[in-house]
Amino acid sequence: MAPSDKPSGSAGNGDDGRETTGSIVDGVTNRRRLLQASAAVGGLSLSGCLNQLGGGGGETIKIGAPLPTSGPFAAYGNNFKNAFELAVQHANEEGDAGDREVEVEFADTEGDPNTGRQAAQELINNGADILSGNYSSAVGLSIGELAQRRGILYQCVGGSNAITGSECRPYVFNSGNSAVQQSVTMPYLLNERGGESVFILYSDYAWAQSYKNWNKNHSVPDNGGEVVGEQAVPLGTNDWSQPVTNARDSGADHIHFAVTGTDLVRGVNQAFSFDLQEDSIVSAAAATLSDVSAIGIDIMTDENFYPGGTSWYWEHSAQGAQEYSSAFREEFGEVPLNFSASHYAGTRTVLRAIGEVGNTNPDDLRSELEGKELFPQLWGVGEKFRECDHRASIATMIVQAKQGLSQQNLDNGNVYTILDYPEDPESVMRTCEETGCEM
Numbered sequence: 001m002a003p004s005d006k007p008s009g010s011a012g013n014g015d016d017g018r019e020t021t022g023s024i025v026d027g028v029t030n031r032r033r034l035l036q037a038s039a040a041v042g043g044l045s046l047s048g049c050l051n052q053l054g055g056g057g058g059e060t061i062k063i064g065a066p067l068p069t070s071g072p073f074a075a076y077g078n079n080f081k082n083a084f085e086l087a088v089q090h091a092n093e094e095g096d097a098g099d100r101e102v103e104v105e106f107a108d109t110e111g112d113p114n115t116g117r118q119a120a121q122e123l124i125n126n127g128a129d130i131l132s133g134n135y136s137s138a139v140g141l142s143i144g145e146l147a148q149r150r151g152i153l154y155q156c157v158g159g160s161n162a163i164t165g166s167e168c169r170p171y172v173f174n175s176g177n178s179a180v181q182q183s184v185t186m187p188y189l190l191n192e193r194g195g196e197s198v199f200i201l202y203s204d205y206a207w208a209q210s211y212k213n214w215n216k217n218h219s220v221p222d223n224g225g226e227v228v229g230e231q232a233v234p235l236g237t238n239d240w241s242q243p244v245t246n247a248r249d250s251g252a253d254h255i256h257f258a259v260t261g262t263d264l265v266r267g268v269n270q271a272f273s274f275d276l277q278e279d280s281i282v283s284a285a286a287a288t289l290s291d292v293s294a295i296g297i298d299i300m301t302d303e304n305f306y307p308g309g310t311s312w313y314w315e316h317s318a319q320g321a322q323e324y325s326s327a328f329r330e331e332f333g334e335v336p337l338n339f340s341a342s343h344y345a346g347t348r349t350v351l352r353a354i355g356e357v358g359n360t361n362p363d364d365l366r367s368e369l370e371g372k373e374l375f376p377q378l379w380g381v382g383e384k385f386r387e388c389d390h391r392a393s394i395a396t397m398i399v400q401a402k403q404g405l406s407q408q409n410l411d412n413g414n415v416y417t418i419l420d421y422p423e424d425p426e427s428v429m430r431t432c433e434e435t436g437c438e439m
Contacts (some may be wrong), residue, residue: 033424060165061354063088063099063104063347064128066119066143072109072236072261073135073363075290076339081106081134082332084338087347090327096157096351098358109134113142120146127362130155132347135339137163137207144172153362155346156340159286160206161430164391166435171362173369173390175346176339177311179210180430181396182286185308186215186256187223188398188420193281195253197228201243201256201267204232228252237263240270248276258285265294268305277304284308288337289413292401297410300401309396312341313416316397318380335413345374346392349385381425388432396428398422 004264012354065084068077084104091102109116116139120131124146130153134140135161147154148169156163157176164174186198198220202208209232216227229250231243244267247255255276259267264284271282284291287307292300297303314325314335326343336344352375353368354360370387374394377383383394399416402409409415422428 014156017413059100061100061102061351061360062127062129062425063102064120064123064126064131065104065106065133066109066123066131066139067106067133068111068116068135068139069106069108070288070391071109073111076135076288076337077111079290079334079337079340080135080343082328082334083336083344084127084133084347086328086331087344087351089331091348091351096348096355098355100354102351105216107138109122109136111136111139113138117142117146120395124150124152128152130350130354130365132156132350134158136205137210138205140172141167141175141206144169147171151362153350153360155343155350156395157342158207159211161210161263161435162206162223164389165430165435165437168389168439170366170439173346173350173385173392175342175349175374175385175394177342177394177396178429179207180214180218181394182211182309182311182420183214183219183439184396184398184420184428185283186225187219189254189281189283189306190223190225192219195281196225197252198225198254198256199229199231199247199249199250199252200227200256200258200368201231201233201247203260203263204234208232208285210259215256215258225254233259233263233267235263238266240267241274243267244271244274244276246322247271248274248280252280254281256283256285260286260288260291262294264291267393268295268299272299272302272305277302277429280304281306286310286338288336288339289335289415292415293410295415297405297407299416300410301405306400307416309398310416311338311394311396312378313338313397313399313418314341314413315416316379316418318377320376320380321378324376326379329330329398341378342392343392345376347382349374375408378427381423383425386426386429386432389435389437391429393429394423395421395423397423 064270088102088104107119109250112365120143132155137158140156140158154172159179200212202212283306357364373384379395381395398419402417
């Protein structure tokens with residue numbers, strides 16, 4: 001079936017799933033509510049009952065995909081959307097879900113936790129068997145709580161340590177890298193480019209807070225450096241002159257941006273307009289290809305700018321990466337972004353788990369997915385969903401602009417040289433005991 005951009009025909013917008021029409025979808029949702037209420041009274045497990053209402057016994061598996069297709073992360077979300085369409089196409093061609101056809105329905109989160117939760121609720125009301133998608137950690141946390149309460153498996157990305165830590169949930173699996181996994185850039189730069197002092201500018205929300213804290217308390221001091229200053233910057237800030245001035249006045253050897261999207265573009269450009277690169281290394285935590293294209297060729301080719309670590313890059317040499325990149329480019333005429341790879345592999349892995357267990361029972365899927373290698377292997381390091389916290393053990397890649405980078409290269413996404421990445425990705429993850437995850 002053709003994917004749709006926005007769920008339609010659902011009258012329910014609240015988290016309680018209440019509806020005012022008598023449609024088939026409404027009946028299914030109401031029946032789910034009755035089962036949940038009965039189980040809550042009787043202390044019964046919901047999963048076996050809920051499975052009978054989803055795709056486990058039908059001919060179609062329906063993915064509900066909440067994505068940021070408008071708002072500050074729209075450039076990412078629309079690329080993610082292509083990754084989902086390709087995942088569904090390949091899943092149906094290769095029989096990932098057994099003899100059942102897979103379809104996907106999209107809803108726009110706008111990059112906002114409340115809107116994202118409402119979008120996910122609407123997808124559930126429309127009969128989604130699993131949820132898969134998002135970008136913002138705050139959105140992921142909001143949807144994860146809803147998915148757990150509604151008894152439906154949720155595959156997401158999101159770097160906040162809380163998603164697979166203090167706020168981990170049995171039915172939530174994360175195929176993206178965490179703030180800890182992403183904290184490879186500063187150790188590399190301290191060891192390769194020297195200097196000791198670091199000033200961190202970070203977005204004031206869940207992922208960036210996790211990232212800043214891990215660098216401040218672990219990654220930087222463990223590698224002989226010191227975070228001498230930090231500043232939270234609200235999302236959507238247009239004027240970065242004061243934060244950039246504060247960073248410059250600190251005299252830090254490294255100015256590090258834990259910022260993404262349009263905020264990163266504005267911040268880095270203002271840093272260079274203030275000539276911070278003349279006395280400091282300027283780096284980012286995780287600049288996507290769409291970010292660096294907007295940052296521009298002059299900054300990208302400056303020897304003192306590093307776009308940081310990326311969760312994945314489309315020119316990676318692993319066989320699975322090359323096959324996926326080729327198919328994506330042929331189908332959509334653009335390169336896949338880093339978290340598009342995570343969503344593609346995470347979704348196909350969940351669909352293969354459905355094929356293995358024969359249903360969409362979240363407890364059965366959880367058992368099948370814990371310790372399961374991601375399919376396909378786009379990182380080539382045996383990446384898997386860890387049993388203890390459901391975080392994917394993927395290898396964050398440290399990158400820099402290619403020598404002789406041209407504007408055409410930048411426009412085409414042919415941008416990076418991979419400097420390094422951990423061949424044992426769990427070596428740069430928190431131990432299970434450190435996560436604080438209890439499921």
